[in-house]
Amino acid sequence: MTPGKVTVYDVAGEAGVSIATVSRVLRDHPNVADGTRDRVKQAIDALGWRPNQTARALAGKTNDAIGIVFPDLSGPYYAEVIRGFERTSGHRSAVHILATHERPSAHDHVRGLAERVDGMVVMGQTVDDELVAELVADGLPVVLLARPAVGSTPVVATDNAGSARALADHLVDHGHDTVALLGDPDHAPDVEERFTAMRGALEARDVDPGEPILTRGFEVEDGAIAMIEAWEAGRRPRAVMAANDQLAAGIYRAADAIGLAIGTDLAVTGWDDHDLAGLLHPGLTTVAQPMRTLGTRAANAVLTLLAGGQVDSVVLETELVVRDSCGPDCPLAPPLPHPSSRSTTGG
Amino acid sequence: MTPGKVTVYDVAGEAGVSIATVSRVLRDHPNVADGTRDRVKQAIDALGWRPNQTARALAGKTNDAIGIVFPDLSGPYYAEVIRGFERTSGHRSAVHILATHERPSAHDHVRGLAERVDGMVVMGQTVDDELVAELVADGLPVVLLARPAVGSTPVVATDNAGSARALADHLVDHGHDTVALLGDPDHAPDVEERFTAMRGALEARDVDPGEPILTRGFEVEDGAIAMIEAWEAGRRPRAVMAANDQLAAGIYRAADAIGLAIGTDLAVTGWDDHDLAGLLHPGLTTVAQPMRTLGTRAANAVLTLLAGGQVDSVVLETELVVRDSCGPDCPLAPPLPHPSSRSTTGG
DNA sequence: GAACGTGTTGTAAGCGGTGACAACACCAGT
DNA sequence: ACTGGTGTTGTCACCGCTTACAACACGTTC
Structure with missing residues (x-):
């Protein structure tokens, strides 16, 4: 009844064979007579034996x-x-x-x-x-x-770089020329990659993102706090590229507190295409990853x-998901192959 | 160099003791002479030995x-x-x-x-x-x-029942008398508990929630699909209590597709206080769990x-988080003599 | 000086499997 | 009858560690 206590020896005894044979049956080794195999299998079932993983790992070399x-x-x-x-x-x-x-x-x-x-x-x-x-x-x-x-x-x-560039271009195409990055590139290599690509794309369009606004983590709260602090410290970008959607959502929260309207006063982009990103108000422009x-x-x-x-x-490949957080008028929305609105039934 | 290959024997040899002593040092056994202990510890460091977990688990009885x-x-x-x-x-x-x-x-x-x-x-x-x-x-x-x-x-x-009742009462207090439950109680015992309590509270106020609108899972998509299908099948509740926030978000999506306004045409409640729940439009009334x-x-x-x-x-304890998804006018939101309505906006 | 704790260390038997190797039965070829 | 496969099964030495138990070296005590 207590399967934990049954061992190969018990099974071997029950089936009238040696433990080696039991092991062979277990591992589907070819050289076992059919009759023996059946008897062993029967014994295994009868005793409810399940081989001890730890022992297997020690003896053999596999942890499964x-x-x-x-x-x-x-x-x-x-x-x-x-x-x-x-x-x-x-x-x-x-x-x-x-x-x-x-x-x-x-x-x-x-x-x-x-x-x-x-x-x-x-x-x-x-x-x-x-x-x-x-x-x-x-x-x-x-x-x-x-x-x-x-x-x-x-x-x-x-692909971080490609979509990061697309996102940056999207923003510049909307006429934004004061753009900031928000996140913590030092603690996530992919964020670092994105930031580097964004910076490159922005600078190529003569926009200087300056130093990133650093966050303490990647949660909504972290984004809101960093954004408000930056704003109060006099940093006033008209567009912010967040390292992920949660930070972007934090910007929504901060904008609310500060009294800014996302999409008009402040453009925001995220990353990940969070399942609620399309339900924010306005919908968050972001990047979907497979x-x-x-x-x-x-x-x-x-x-x-x-x-x-x-x-x-x-x-x-990643995919730019354009919604309305960079402005509702989205003049050049489709510079890339993308389904511009995932906000309905999707699919 | 390859730490994976060093064993107790190596350490014992290095320190000039037996493996038992090494084991004793490792497990902080009291009966080891100070000098010996030091030598062993030194050997362990020198060889970079880390005891093999599998062997420990097999020999002793702990998996750590x-x-x-x-x-x-x-x-x-x-x-x-x-x-x-x-x-x-x-x-x-x-x-x-x-x-x-x-x-x-x-x-x-x-x-x-x-x-x-x-x-x-x-x-x-x-x-x-x-x-x-x-x-x-x-x-x-x-x-x-x-x-x-x-x-x-x-x-x-x-506590599922308490807040479930509070949520139901909140809805009825808003004047809703056609309420439906949305989710899949058969695959989550806590959802079942919530639904039972909601139903009880609703019926106590003479509201019949009828059969729950069943979903296939607990994602946004599942909520949207189930809601739209129910609507098209003629089920037209004015308020829906979702099993969690993601399903609730799905209702937002469905409402958008159908052409309903959340908060006025359709009241919605969730569960979990998802990090983006407060950023939905209108904010989702839900329940926060610790x-x-x-x-x-x-x-x-x-x-x-x-x-x-x-x-x-x-x-x-769980906590009711009242936002605007049941109607902006929220007449009796916080002040209500009901048992679990120590409710506020996001604690 | 013999008997006796006490603290320290070594020996060896597992833990529950795997797998190399040996042993054995059985049949074919010569 | 003898040799040589082939297929099947058992024996046993590990895997790396834990843990009785035994052994031993010391003072103590009487």
Whole structure:
């Protein structure tokens, strides 16, 4: 009745064979007589035996598990990635999710995780390059997600630069010439990439974004606070490019507090196409990333690596989603292939 | 250099002691001479040894890890719970997060997880009572989160009924007499609880909510689709109580498509106080749950259980957050003699 | 000086599996 | 009858650590 206590020995005894044979049946080894196989299977069922994963991991070399390390789990981003990931890998192995939350102990937690999995996906700014390199050196298959390459470790990422430029152009096309960036590029490599591209595109159009308005995190609150503080400190951009939709939503909140109208007094852009982004008022112009695909690709990459295959890095396309937060008159909205309004039934 | 290959034997050799002594030093066993302890510690550092978790788990009985099982990870809910959970437990053990996503293999995944952890938190509709009972019978410390009790397993939950009633009363106080519930009570026990309480409160005020409008999930899209289909099928409530904020946002979308104005033509309530709920137009009246505390409590409960202690179930208070989605004129918003209406705008 | 704690350390038996290797039965070829 | 595969099964040495238990070196005590 207590499955936790049954061992190979019990099963072997029940079936009248040796433990090696039980192990063979378990692992579908070919050289087992049909009759024996049946008897063993019957014994397994009768006793309700499930092999102890820990013992298997110690003896063999497989944990039957894959790890995935995120900086955080909030926002619309991660859940979708995980979904894609699990859909692909979940049937073959367990998936261990770890969120580092910038804890100082992150390093240890990741190392600990590394011991319990056969392969690992490391996303964004979770651990330093050194640790990644160490894990790879130890022979662990590692795939990087939305993070700059480390050595020859494969990377699955989305195109930040392209859409960042498109977003910046969109803003300039609307006539904006005082633009600021809002976010914390130092704690998210993809945000850094976006900011760099935005700055480049803006400067190419003779707009100087100046120093980014720094936030303490990537939540709505963080955006609101940073925005209000900047405003009170005399920083008065007419357009703000936020690092993600939540920060952008924070700007909405700040605008409300300050007494500005989004879309007319203040243009705002986000990033992620949060599920409520289209329901803000006015709708938030942002960039949609194929998050589930990101997860799927990452999972496939690890599985391939596990199977001994070679994996190339990929950059997935992102898509500009134009709504009304940069002004309702959107003169040149369609410079790019995009569905300009996702605000109805979608699809 | 490759830390993965160093074992107790290496350390023992380096320090000139036996592996037992190394193990003793590692586990802070008292009976080790100071000099020996120092030498061993030095050897550990020199070799960069980190004990193999798998071997420890197999030999001893501890995995140094706690598991937490969620139905899903999307929405504002789970990330916060995890944050609270990790803040409390994270320093002592690793945390393995598992999302079941209603996969048929969920059962196996949870069993698998159970083998790799010392204790487990099971949230909502992830696995059936039978499995929970089995795990408990196997001696695994289990804490239930936002889920009905199973045997004497401790439960950490939030008050669904109280705020559900307050929400229903709020709606009736606004003069609404055709109210519908939107969601899928069959796949989330807390939603079922809310719906039951809402129905009770509505009927007590002579309002019949009828059958809930069923959704396929709890995302924005699911709410929009279900709402539009219901409307087209002739179901025309003037007020809808959604199971969570995302479904409520879906109603906003549906209203937009149908041509209804939220707050005047159609009243809407949500649940969760999603971070963007206040930025919808009009602001969404909803219920805030202390999600991080939920995680903290759950973690404390497991840790107590692990330490051999006794844990009582708790029900945390929730808070009505009144905004404008039930009508801007909100006649009796905060001041109402009803039990749970310690309501304000976002606490 | 023999007997006895006390503190410190080593030996070795597991934990529950895996897998190399040996052993064995059985049948074909010679 | 003898040799040589082929297929099937058992034996046993690990995997890296924990933890009785035994062993030993010391003062103490009588």
